[in-house]
Amino acid sequence: MIIELHLLQSFPVSNLNRDDVGQPKTATFGGHTRGRVSSQCFKRATRQLFNDYGLEKSETAIRTKRLLDHAAAALAENGRDAELVTQVVTAGLRQLGFGVDENTRLTEYLLFVGRHAIDHLTTYCDDNWDALHAIAARNKAAADKAKGSSAENGESKKGGKGGKVTKPDKAAVEQARRILDAGRVADVALFGRMIADNKDFSVEAASQVAHAISTHAVVNEFDFYTAVDDLKSRGESGADMIGTIDFNSACYYRYANLDLNQLAINLSGDEDLVRRTARAWLFSFIHAMPTGAQNSMAARTMPETLLGVVRFRGAWNLANAFQAPVVDADIMAASTARLTQHFHRLRGFYGNNDLRAVAAASITAELPHLDDGDIVASIDAFTDRILAGATA
Incomplete structure (x- = not known):
């Protein structure tokens, strides 16, 4: 119909x-x-x-590149180390297959997701804190080493500076499905969603x-x-802004x-x-x-x-x-x-x-x-x- x-x-x-x-x-x-x-x-x-x-x-739904900051803030509110949450969530997003630019802390794509996505991402990072912290530490060490050498700074098209997107394993794909799930998200259902890197998540x-x-x-x-300055002295003529x-x-x-x-x-x-x-x-x-x-x-x-x-x-x-x-x-x-x-x-x-x-x-x-x-x-x-x- x-x-x-x-x-x-x-x-x-x-x-x-x-x-x-x-x-x-x-x-x-x-x-x-x-x-x-x-x-x-x-x-x-x-x-x-x-x-x-x-x-x-x-x-x-929400349309956003700012999942990282919101999940990091939620983790900090839950008692996680405020100095580490950004690194851990960045590692988590990359493990799930989402590119992140470390300079802007934005995801590569403007994602069209349900409002539950931040909660699911927060839970994933909290449950896997130690493993993601270790990955973040390795990435930071590799980035520091690269900065100290004369070689070009490693930059991934998907991962932004300082890290690469990991091809998700089966468990990570299931977590990504939960984050991107649109089975009860009306506007994603209406207007659709296209994710170029993984068409299984498209709607x-x-x-x-x-x-x-x-x-x-x-x-x-x-x-x-034209606009006139309200504090102009009496008798002064002319516009103070034109456009x-x-x-x-x-x-x-x-x-x-x-x-x-x-x-x-x-x-x-x-x-x-x-x-x-x-x-x-x-x-x-x-x-x-x-x-x-x-x-x-x-x-x-x-x-x-x-x-x-x-x-x-x-x-x-x-x-x-x-x-x-x-x-x-x-x-x-x-x-x-x-x-x-x-x-x-x-x-x-x-x-x-x-x-x-x-x-x-x-x-x-x-x-x-x-x-x-x-x-x-x-x-x-x-x-x-x-x-x-x-x-x-």
């Missing part, structure tokens, strides 16, 4: 997701420049709402999220601003889907957690709000047109409804008409056999091309129909 969510959301002056030079991201689609908000941006905004919509913190994403693109052509603009901020205004088409079968596999078949995760995904994606430049632009709007679909198989991104950019004066109404018409045509051509439920709502626009039975009047009616169709 697959849930699809199609949203139209208009943002006024905003820079929700900036590129490397600070401008709002764009993409060329249908031969015209469109505003764009990356899928990663919306996924992060979605993840940050999961605990507001029914998931416990223990059921959500196939249950949810796909498209880059949001504007339904119309855009031209980025900039705001020239520019880039922005655009756009109506975005947002799309995401959720494969409930893959979600159930990722969550070890826990039916209650699957239902709660699907609900949290649906509400959080609708309410997701990118944070870029919000303090200076406050572009905090809600989706105005929503189309939800539950289907047995397949998935339809409806972005081609906007391949020719919308040029009407009422962009939201015209975009809504385009969206519903495109869906109606695809539905007519490919048939309804794979469709289980359809729900649509719009705050400001009419919903042409849809059956009266498809239209609902509130967010609660919308989400109830989608979740009922997906889990019945």
